[in-house]
Amino acid sequence: MDLITLADVRAAAHLIAPHLPPTPVLALPTLREGLWVKAENLTPVGAFKLRGALNAVAHLPVDARAAGVVTHSSGNHGAALAYAAKAADIPCVVVVPDSAIASKVAAVRRLGAEVLQVPVAERAEQARRVAAERGMTVVPPFDHADVIAGQGTVGVELLEQRPDVAVVLVPVGGGGLASGVATAVKALRPDVRVYGVEPELAGDAAQSLAEGRLVSWPLADTGRTIADGLRTGLSELTFAHLRAHLDGVLTVSEEEIRRATGALIRASRTLVEPSGAVAAAAALSGVAPEGRTVAVVSGGNIEPRLLRELLPE
Amino acid sequence: MDLITLADVRAAAHLIAPHLPPTPVLALPTLREGLWVKAENLTPVGAFKLRGALNAVAHLPVDARAAGVVTHSSGNHGAALAYAAKAADIPCVVVVPDSAIASKVAAVRRLGAEVLQVPVAERAEQARRVAAERGMTVVPPFDHADVIAGQGTVGVELLEQRPDVAVVLVPVGGGGLASGVATAVKALRPDVRVYGVEPELAGDAAQSLAEGRLVSWPLADTGRTIADGLRTGLSELTFAHLRAHLDGVLTVSEEEIRRATGALIRASRTLVEPSGAVAAAAALSGVAPEGRTVAVVSGGNIEPRLLRELLPE
Numbered sequence: 076m077d078l079i080t081l082a083d084v085r086a087a088a089h090l091i092a093p094h095l096p097p098t099p100v101l102a103l104p105t106l107r108e109g110l111w112v113k114a115e116n117l118t119p120v121g122a123f124k125l126r127g128a129l130n131a132v133a134h135l136p137v138d139a140r141a142a143g144v145v146t147h148s149s150g151n152h153g154a155a156l157a158y159a160a161k162a163a164d165i166p167c168v169v170v171v172p173d174s175a176i177a178s179k180v181a182a183v184r185r186l187g188a189e190v191l192q193v194p195v196a197e198r199a200e201q202a203r204r205v206a207a208e209r210g211m212t213v214v215p216p217f218d219h220a221d222v223i224a225g226q227g228t229v230g231v232e233l234l235e236q237r238p239d240v241a242v243v244l245v246p247v248g249g250g251g252l253a254s255g256v257a258t259a260v261k262a263l264r265p266d267v268r269v270y271g272v273e274p275e276l277a278g279d280a281a282q283s284l285a286e287g288r289l290v291s292w293p294l295a296d297t298g299r300t301i302a303d304g305l306r307t308g309l310s311e312l313t314f315a316h317l318r319a320h321l322d323g324v325l326t327v328s329e330e331e332i333r334r335a336t337g338a339l340i341r342a343s344r345t346l347v348e349p350s351g352a353v354a355a356a357a358a359l360s361g362v363a364p365e366g367r368t369v370a371v372v373s374g375g376n377i378e379p380r381l382l383r384e385l386l387p388e
Numbered sequence: 389m390d391l392i393t394l395a396d397v398r399a400a401a402h403l404i405a406p407h408l409p410p411t412p413v414l415a416l417p418t419l420r421e422g423l424w425v426k427a428e429n430l431t432p433v434g435a436f437k438l439r440g441a442l443n444a445v446a447h448l449p450v451d452a453r454a455a456g457v458v459t460h461s462s463g464n465h466g467a468a469l470a471y472a473a474k475a476a477d478i479p480c481v482v483v484v485p486d487s488a489i490a491s492k493v494a495a496v497r498r499l500g501a502e503v504l505q506v507p508v509a510e511r512a513e514q515a516r517r518v519a520a521e522r523g524m525t526v527v528p529p530f531d532h533a534d535v536i537a538g539q540g541t542v543g544v545e546l547l548e549q550r551p552d553v554a555v556v557l558v559p560v561g562g563g564g565l566a567s568g569v570a571t572a573v574k575a576l577r578p579d580v581r582v583y584g585v586e587p588e589l590a591g592d593a594a595q596s597l598a599e600g601r602l603v604s605w606p607l608a609d610t611g612r613t614i615a616d617g618l619r620t621g622l623s624e625l626t627f628a629h630l631r632a633h634l635d636g637v638l639t640v641s642e643e644e645i646r647r648a649t650g651a652l653i654r655a656s657r658t659l660v661e662p663s664g665a666v667a668a669a670a671a672l673s674g675v676a677p678e679g680r681t682v683a684v685v686s687g688g689n690i691e692p693r694l695l696r697e698l699l700p701e
Contacts, residue, residue, distance in 0.1 A: 096412065096413070096549070098412070099409065099411070099412045099430060101430060101432075102432045104432045104471065104499060105498055105499075114430075116657050117412060117414060117656075117657060117658070119415045119417045120417075121657050158417065182418055186417065186418075236409070340659070341692075343430075344429050344430060344434050344658055344659040344688040344689075345430070345657055345658050345659070346653070346657040346658070346659075375657040376657075382699065383696050383699070386692050386695065386696070
């Protein structure tokens, strides 16, 4: 299987630069010395997913551009692709389940995409049908080399911003972000240790790496974690990247995720969704190795109700 | 009266750069096209005040450095000076009123400063006494050329980050931030319009500029605004800067401030305190001139209770 390389990530960085200035790396002096967060929750769509979407759109073949792009996602990838398509001035369809939260649907529409709501079981099929009928290109959320290379730009940026880093922690859901970041960081700085982090309740990547084979967990199990962006399993492509480059995958408990989410919001003064907090949770709970650490905060689209619940007085 | 110049601001930028990377300018695609926020709520102390404090500490005479610095402030300036002193490895005393919120006092202590709690009426006197007894230098929150020059670095940064800006909006309390930003922006880009913004309930700067003389409002009046960082009046020094450089001072209502605070938190995914939201409130309410606008979000230290209250579902 062909893995992406540092050259792919550098090309992605060049392509997305006009649309996305570097996200900041924030210190947390009131929480912990020697821990910084790479604030991917501060992209215009509130998640790192914008990088992969921008890179995938930039790599569309010339004869496929005008027809546009389609995806099925009720989460951050849908909003990211809508934003990237609008920036490129091409059409975008986002297929979401009937059950999608109204505010998220409205946000994707405001970003200029056409939203199709279908029963949850028909999402993938509907996206394929739209692609076939309209000649649109399907852009998947993580199982795609251009998407992985785009997410890898997080790694290039954080090394420039904190060259003194010793440990990089990255959330793992489908594995696109961790694949890209590990590729870039290990190519540029083999001395820096890179760990994936996932919820104990969605520990399929940790098990897969331990057993040396791709293991899938049923959604009935992973659906129990509060980190809703990390319930997805790896693909063969992302598994291959993680196996080649990661120093390991750490897991954190639900209580550690909840506590880290609230603590990060207060200390970084940014909104953090639970999926975005797992990497920092590994540092704060002591399960991650010591040393100067950058934890990637992957997203900030937290529901107001959950924000109220998790915010410490 | 001697005003600071662009050269002072450039020198400040050089001195504070090792301690403070540029804060991001964030787009708000779900709220308003053509409006960006300069996120000063994302400095390590959650407010622009760190810039002035770092610059004042860097400008201490060699023979005064070892003795350290002192100020009286229960707000962002106290935390900023504590942080700046720690970065320079010199002592710092922050005098706060008995009535100061425990969490804010704890935050200043965590940043390494000695905190002295005294009755509110004795704060200034206590700071002067500490300065005399220990040979410490008093660093005031805004009425000081080095502090104003430090705050002006916000203006240099935002022009680099958004060279296409037409309108800059800056909160006005004591006027240090607006003085520095207006000095820098007008020197570099006379075509860009710069407005101060303050609460109607603390509209002393607007009145002062209208009447061409420094007008003070009693704290019994300004104390009514939710924007607690903007209840202070101008000094002769900041008034002179604002008079020389600002295109005007706009005012916003309490309802506009409350609404803008909640909307900004959602759209920027950062915590914003009401004082920090007034500049964006002027853009969102339509009282500011049209055109590509950067609103300075001056701080993000909002109490959790108020955050819950202002956050829209």
